[in-house]
Amino acid sequence: DAGITQSPRYKITETGRQVTLMCHQTWSHSYMFWYRQDLGHGLRLIYYSAAADITDKGEVPDGYVVSRSKTENFPLTLESATRSQTSVYFCASTLDSRYGYTFGSGTRLTVV
Amino acid sequence: GENVEQHPSTLSVQEGDSAVIKCTYSDSASNYFPWYKQELGKRPQLIIDIRSNVGEKKDQRIAVTLNKTAKHFSLHITETQPEDSAVYFCAAYSNSGAGSYQLTFGKGTKLSVIP
Numbered sequence: 001d002a003g004i005t006q007s008p009r010y011k012i013t014e015t016g017r018q019v020t021l022m023c024h025q026t027w028s029h030s031y032m033f034w035y036r037q038d039l040g041h042g043l044r045l046i047y048y049s050a051a052a053d054i055t056d057k058g059e060v061p062d063g064y065v066v067s068r069s070k071t072e073n074f075p076l077t078l079e080s081a082t083r084s085q086t087s088v089y090f091c092a093s094t095l096d097s098r099y100g101y102t103f104g105s106g107t108r109l110t111v112v
Numbered sequence: 113g114e115n116v117e118q119h120p121s122t123l124s125v126q127e128g129d130s131a132v133i134k135c136t137y138s139d140s141a142s143n144y145f146p147w148y149k150q151e152l153g154k155r156p157q158l159i160i161d162i163r164s165n166v167g168e169k170k171d172q173r174i175a176v177t178l179n180k181t182a183k184h185f186s187l188h189i190t191e192t193q194p195e196d197s198a199v200y201f202c203a204a205y206s207n208s209g210a211g212s213y214q215l216t217f218g219k220g221t222k223l224s225v226i227p
Contacts, residue, residue, distance in 0.1 A: 033214070033215075035217075040219065041219060042118075042201060042217050042218060042219035042220050043156070043217040044217075045214060045215075045216075048214055059113075090155065090156070098143075098144055098205060098213055099144070100158040100161055100215075101158075101215060102158075103155040103156050103157070104155060105154075105155050106155055
Protein backbone atom coordinates (compact mmCIF):
# COMPACT_ATOMS: atom_id res chain seq x y z
CA ASP A 1 0.00 0.00 0.00
CA ALA A 2 1.26 3.49 -0.81
CA GLY A 3 0.39 4.55 2.75
CA ILE A 4 3.64 3.25 4.21
CA THR A 5 6.90 3.97 2.44
CA GLN A 6 10.48 3.07 3.15
CA SER A 7 13.64 4.68 1.85
CA PRO A 8 16.08 3.97 0.47
CA ARG A 9 15.06 0.79 -1.31
CA TYR A 10 18.68 -0.38 -1.58
CA LYS A 11 21.72 0.72 0.40
CA ILE A 12 25.35 -0.34 0.43
CA THR A 13 27.48 0.96 3.27
CA GLU A 14 30.84 0.26 4.81
CA THR A 15 31.55 -1.35 8.15
CA GLY A 16 31.60 1.23 10.92
CA ARG A 17 29.47 3.80 9.13
CA GLN A 18 26.25 5.18 10.54
CA VAL A 19 23.21 4.63 8.35
CA THR A 20 19.57 5.59 8.79
CA LEU A 21 16.63 3.82 7.23
CA MET A 22 13.46 5.83 6.88
CA CYS A 23 9.85 4.80 7.35
CA HIS A 24 6.86 7.06 6.75
CA GLN A 25 3.15 6.28 7.01
CA THR A 26 0.20 8.46 6.08
CA TRP A 27 -2.55 6.71 8.07
CA SER A 28 -1.78 8.17 11.51
CA HIS A 29 -1.35 4.61 12.79
CA SER A 30 -0.30 4.54 16.41
CA TYR A 31 1.88 1.46 16.22
CA MET A 32 5.01 1.10 14.12
CA PHE A 33 7.55 -1.70 13.95
CA TRP A 34 10.93 -2.53 12.48
CA TYR A 35 11.70 -6.10 11.45
CA ARG A 36 14.72 -7.65 9.83
CA GLN A 37 14.40 -10.62 7.52
CA ASP A 38 17.18 -13.13 7.11
CA LEU A 39 17.18 -16.54 5.47
CA GLY A 40 16.38 -19.19 8.04
CA HIS A 41 15.25 -16.68 10.66
CA GLY A 42 12.04 -15.32 9.23
CA LEU A 43 11.00 -11.89 10.50
CA ARG A 44 12.56 -10.73 13.73
CA LEU A 45 11.42 -7.65 15.61
CA ILE A 46 14.07 -5.02 16.22
CA TYR A 47 12.12 -2.15 17.81
CA TYR A 48 8.54 -1.03 18.03
CA SER A 49 6.66 2.09 18.99
CA ALA A 50 3.18 2.41 20.46
CA ALA A 51 2.95 6.18 19.88
CA ALA A 52 5.11 9.24 19.34
CA ASP A 53 7.95 9.36 21.87
CA ILE A 54 7.22 5.79 23.05
CA THR A 55 9.59 3.08 21.83
CA ASP A 56 10.64 -0.31 23.11
CA LYS A 57 13.06 -3.07 22.25
CA GLY A 58 12.13 -6.17 20.36
CA GLU A 59 13.94 -9.47 19.96
CA VAL A 60 17.15 -8.20 18.29
CA PRO A 61 17.75 -4.52 19.27
CA ASP A 62 21.54 -4.52 19.72
CA GLY A 63 23.33 -2.12 17.38
CA TYR A 64 20.16 -0.24 16.43
CA VAL A 65 18.59 3.01 17.60
CA VAL A 66 15.11 4.35 16.87
CA SER A 67 13.24 7.56 17.45
CA ARG A 68 9.68 8.69 16.94
CA SER A 69 9.25 12.41 17.32
CA LYS A 70 6.27 12.43 14.94
CA THR A 71 3.54 9.82 14.60
CA GLU A 72 4.14 9.35 10.88
CA ASN A 73 7.90 8.74 10.97
CA PHE A 74 9.90 5.95 12.55
CA PRO A 75 13.57 6.01 11.45
CA LEU A 76 15.95 3.17 12.26
CA THR A 77 19.63 4.02 12.73
CA LEU A 78 22.56 1.64 12.68
CA GLU A 79 25.11 3.52 14.75
CA SER A 80 28.15 1.59 13.52
CA ALA A 81 27.20 -0.87 10.82
CA THR A 82 28.53 -4.42 10.94
CA ARG A 83 28.42 -7.16 8.31
CA SER A 84 25.99 -9.11 10.45
CA GLN A 85 23.49 -6.30 9.89
CA THR A 86 23.33 -7.09 6.20
CA SER A 87 19.65 -7.89 5.80
CA VAL A 88 16.30 -6.83 4.42
CA TYR A 89 14.57 -4.41 6.77
CA PHE A 90 10.80 -4.03 6.86
CA CYS A 91 8.85 -1.32 8.56
CA ALA A 92 5.22 -2.01 9.47
CA SER A 93 2.34 -0.15 11.03
CA THR A 94 -1.11 -0.76 12.47
CA LEU A 95 -3.80 1.38 14.00
CA ASP A 96 -4.46 -1.08 16.79
CA SER A 97 -1.81 -3.52 17.98
CA ARG A 98 -4.31 -6.38 18.04
CA TYR A 99 -4.75 -6.37 14.27
CA GLY A 100 -2.58 -7.30 11.34
CA TYR A 101 0.24 -5.11 10.20
CA THR A 102 0.78 -3.42 6.86
CA PHE A 103 4.37 -3.66 5.72
CA GLY A 104 6.46 -1.24 3.72
CA SER A 105 8.34 -2.36 0.61
CA GLY A 106 11.53 -3.03 2.51
CA THR A 107 15.12 -1.79 2.41
CA ARG A 108 17.85 -4.15 1.31
CA LEU A 109 20.98 -3.17 3.25
CA THR A 110 24.41 -4.53 2.46
CA VAL A 111 27.32 -3.82 4.78
CA VAL A 112 30.71 -4.38 3.17
CA GLY B 113 7.75 -14.45 25.29
CA GLU B 114 5.80 -16.10 22.51
CA ASN B 115 7.42 -18.81 20.38
CA VAL B 116 5.94 -19.77 17.02
CA GLU B 117 7.06 -22.92 15.22
CA GLN B 118 6.14 -23.39 11.55
CA HIS B 119 6.31 -26.55 9.42
CA PRO B 120 7.31 -27.53 6.84
CA SER B 121 10.02 -25.08 5.81
CA THR B 122 9.58 -26.04 2.15
CA LEU B 123 6.62 -27.58 0.37
CA SER B 124 6.20 -28.62 -3.26
CA VAL B 125 2.81 -29.55 -4.67
CA GLN B 126 1.40 -30.24 -8.10
CA GLU B 127 -0.92 -27.64 -9.52
CA GLY B 128 -4.47 -28.40 -8.45
CA ASP B 129 -3.46 -30.25 -5.29
CA SER B 130 -3.94 -28.94 -1.76
CA ALA B 131 -1.25 -27.49 0.50
CA VAL B 132 -1.25 -27.40 4.29
CA ILE B 133 1.09 -25.39 6.52
CA LYS B 134 1.06 -25.88 10.27
CA CYS B 135 2.08 -23.65 13.15
CA THR B 136 2.23 -24.04 16.91
CA TYR B 137 2.47 -21.31 19.51
CA SER B 138 3.47 -21.27 23.15
CA ASP B 139 1.54 -18.42 24.81
CA SER B 140 -1.94 -19.57 25.75
CA ALA B 141 -3.00 -15.90 26.01
CA SER B 142 -2.40 -15.29 22.29
CA ASN B 143 -5.71 -14.53 20.61
CA TYR B 144 -5.01 -13.34 17.07
CA PHE B 145 -3.33 -15.38 14.33
CA PRO B 146 -2.66 -13.80 10.93
CA TRP B 147 -1.08 -15.39 7.87
CA TYR B 148 1.12 -13.48 5.45
CA LYS B 149 2.17 -14.26 1.89
CA GLN B 150 5.45 -12.93 0.56
CA GLU B 151 6.26 -13.17 -3.10
CA LEU B 152 9.87 -12.98 -4.21
CA GLY B 153 11.27 -9.50 -3.66
CA LYS B 154 7.99 -8.17 -2.30
CA ARG B 155 6.64 -7.20 1.10
CA PRO B 156 4.67 -9.63 3.29
CA GLN B 157 0.94 -9.19 2.75
CA LEU B 158 -1.89 -10.30 5.00
CA ILE B 159 -4.00 -12.98 3.33
CA ILE B 160 -6.20 -14.29 6.13
CA ASP B 161 -6.46 -14.14 9.89
CA ILE B 162 -8.36 -15.83 12.70
CA ARG B 163 -9.23 -14.92 16.25
CA SER B 164 -9.33 -17.22 19.22
CA ASN B 165 -13.12 -17.25 19.43
CA VAL B 166 -13.36 -18.85 15.97
CA GLY B 167 -12.31 -22.36 14.98
CA GLU B 168 -12.19 -21.96 11.21
CA LYS B 169 -12.32 -19.22 8.61
CA LYS B 170 -12.48 -19.48 4.82
CA ASP B 171 -11.82 -17.08 1.98
CA GLN B 172 -12.25 -18.66 -1.45
CA ARG B 173 -9.42 -21.19 -1.84
CA ILE B 174 -7.72 -20.51 1.48
CA ALA B 175 -8.82 -21.46 4.96
CA VAL B 176 -7.34 -21.30 8.42
CA THR B 177 -8.15 -23.57 11.36
CA LEU B 178 -7.33 -23.00 15.01
CA ASN B 179 -7.12 -25.46 17.89
CA LYS B 180 -6.63 -23.42 21.06
CA THR B 181 -6.43 -26.46 23.29
CA ALA B 182 -3.51 -27.87 21.35
CA LYS B 183 -2.15 -24.38 20.55
CA HIS B 184 -1.82 -24.94 16.86
CA PHE B 185 -3.26 -23.39 13.73
CA SER B 186 -3.03 -24.29 10.07
CA LEU B 187 -3.32 -22.72 6.62
CA HIS B 188 -5.06 -24.73 3.92
CA ILE B 189 -4.84 -23.84 0.24
CA THR B 190 -7.01 -25.85 -2.14
CA GLU B 191 -6.74 -26.14 -5.92
CA THR B 192 -3.29 -24.62 -5.87
CA GLN B 193 -2.17 -22.46 -8.78
CA PRO B 194 1.32 -21.34 -9.86
CA GLU B 195 0.62 -17.85 -8.49
CA ASP B 196 0.30 -19.38 -5.02
CA SER B 197 4.06 -19.98 -5.10
CA ALA B 198 5.53 -17.78 -2.36
CA VAL B 199 6.78 -17.82 1.21
CA TYR B 200 4.01 -18.01 3.79
CA PHE B 201 4.41 -16.81 7.36
CA CYS B 202 2.18 -17.55 10.30
CA ALA B 203 2.14 -15.24 13.32
CA ALA B 204 0.65 -14.96 16.77
CA TYR B 205 -0.01 -11.98 18.98
CA SER B 206 1.96 -11.95 22.20
CA ASN B 207 1.88 -9.59 25.12
CA SER B 208 5.19 -7.76 25.40
CA GLY B 209 4.48 -7.21 29.07
CA ALA B 210 4.07 -3.45 28.73
CA GLY B 211 0.44 -3.50 27.69
CA SER B 212 1.46 -3.55 24.05
CA TYR B 213 0.87 -6.58 21.89
CA GLN B 214 3.25 -7.56 19.10
CA LEU B 215 3.32 -10.19 16.41
CA THR B 216 5.77 -13.07 16.63
CA PHE B 217 6.34 -14.76 13.28
CA GLY B 218 7.15 -18.31 12.31
CA LYS B 219 10.21 -18.81 10.13
CA GLY B 220 8.21 -19.25 6.96
CA THR B 221 7.26 -21.96 4.47
CA LYS B 222 8.39 -21.75 0.87
CA LEU B 223 5.56 -23.13 -1.23
CA SER B 224 6.28 -24.16 -4.81
CA VAL B 225 3.38 -25.07 -7.07
CA ILE B 226 4.55 -27.18 -10.00
CA PRO B 227 2.54 -26.67 -13.22
